[in-house]
Amino acid sequence: MELDLIVKGGTVVTGNDIYRADVGVAGGKVVALGVDLGTAPRIVNAGAKYVLPGAIDVHTHFEMPFMGTYTADDFRTGTAAAAGGITTVVDWAIQEPGESLFTTLEKWDKKAAGKTVIDYSFHVVLTDLSRNALDEIKDVVANGIGSFKCFMAYKGTPLMQTDSNLFRIMRRVRDAGALFCVHAENGDIIDVLIREYVAQGKLAPIFHADTRPPEVEAEATARAIALAEIARCPLLMVHLSAKEALQKVREARDRGLPIHAETCPHYLSLHYEELERPDFEGAKFVCSPPLRRRDNTPHLWSGLREENLQEISSDHCAFNWKAQKELGRDSFANIPNGMAGIETMIPVVFSEGVRGGRLSLNQFVRLTSTNSARLFGLYPEKGTIASARSTRLAASISASMRWHASVSRRSSARTGTSEARTRAHRAARPYLTRFCSIAGIERESVVTTAKRPAIKLAM
Ligand SMILES: [Zn+2]
Secondary structure, X not given: OOOOEEEEOOEEEOOOOEEEOEEEEEOOEEEEEEOOOOOOOEEEEOOOOEEEOOEEEEEEOOOOEEOOEEOOOOHHHHHHHOOXXXXXXXXXXXXXXXXXXXXXXXXXXXXXXXXXXXXXXEEEEOOOOOOOHHHHHHHHHHOOOOEEEEEOOOOOOOOEOOHHHHHHHHHHHHHOOOEEEEEOOOHXXXXXXXXXXXXXXXXOOHHHHHOOOHHHHHHHHHHHHHHHHHHOOOEEEOOOOOHHHHHHHHHHHHOOOOEEEEXXXXXXXXXXXXXXXXXXXXXXXXXXXXXXXXXXXXXXXXXXXXXXXXXXXXOEOOOOOOOOHHHHOOXXXXXXXXXXXXXXXXXXXXXXXXXXXXXXXXXXXXXXXXXXXXXXOOOOOOOOOOOHHHHHHHOOEEOOOOEEEEEOOOOOOOOOOEEOOOOOOOOOOOHHHOOOOOOHHHHHHHHOOOOOOOOOOOO
């Protein structure tokens, strides 16, 4: 086969293996691995670099209406910013009340069409079951969208769902063979706390965190798990932040339940005290769940190593400080919740995780690529580089390897150690074919991932 590109001399890293090999690409897919692959019009000399599968960010919010404004990045600027190693994004399309789920997807497809510079797909956030949204779930899945989300927080907005709605949706998602995701914070309790704080004149950004303590995340996490167990529905907790919530996930997984969880780079690298920055600068760090105390972070790294947290995504939800975060100058309750993260995710996780001695290279690949591909139906087209032992398989495996991390072995840990670059790649297919089929078997294989013992590392 004629190759378009050979990446020569690099070290290929997948979720399980590390080996020296040249990588041959044709038609945008990895088709050959080995030595002596011949020649190609384009040869990239990887030298001492690692060749990794492209990272997959399954949690973004581009051009999303929220808290009286829109997120600052659209699909063009957001995916351009992903040029830190991410080659695929899955964005949350949010149903407007009364809207058909297909209308929601068409709206999001319009936002993305012609703008994205990497591969993309969508999940659907359900907000309103008054029309036939429940019946549409199976049709949406049949059209290639295999994941749904609801919010248990944001009381007083259409986002927050009752337990009965969550349960009804979970059963339909289960029947459709899809994955249910949840933003787990107890919105009722947060609402009470916000009202009390505002009434007491506690209005600064730090009180955003104080009105969303770890226990409200843990309670909602436990409740979501209980509902999912009754509904027999696979569940993924998005942006898990608190060790108390992680413990609920760990207990459920120890019982063999198909419960999964994600965390985000800001919970691994930033802490509560950022919200105390003077002159309203703390508003830049307002996100939900909020940044936690410093002693919380080692628990998240342990969760990642055990793979009780299976994937890392950015929850990229960017707002400008001027004009947007400033909507909450008078009260933290009005600060748009969200932080940027897509551009820095891979450098931060690589630096803090791999270079910081907290993750192995294989774990890094699993947590940023392989596991997301499996959970969200993208595997094995994405999430791995086929091993040299299965070259026949490789013929049908697409290249998600567009990122070459250049690792300076001379640098000390936790300084900037990775250079990343991506080739601009326009998504060529519409979203309906963007997902490969929902592979229940692959999902199971994540469920049963053998647990590795937690390694205790000093932070
Ligand atoms: Zn989010």
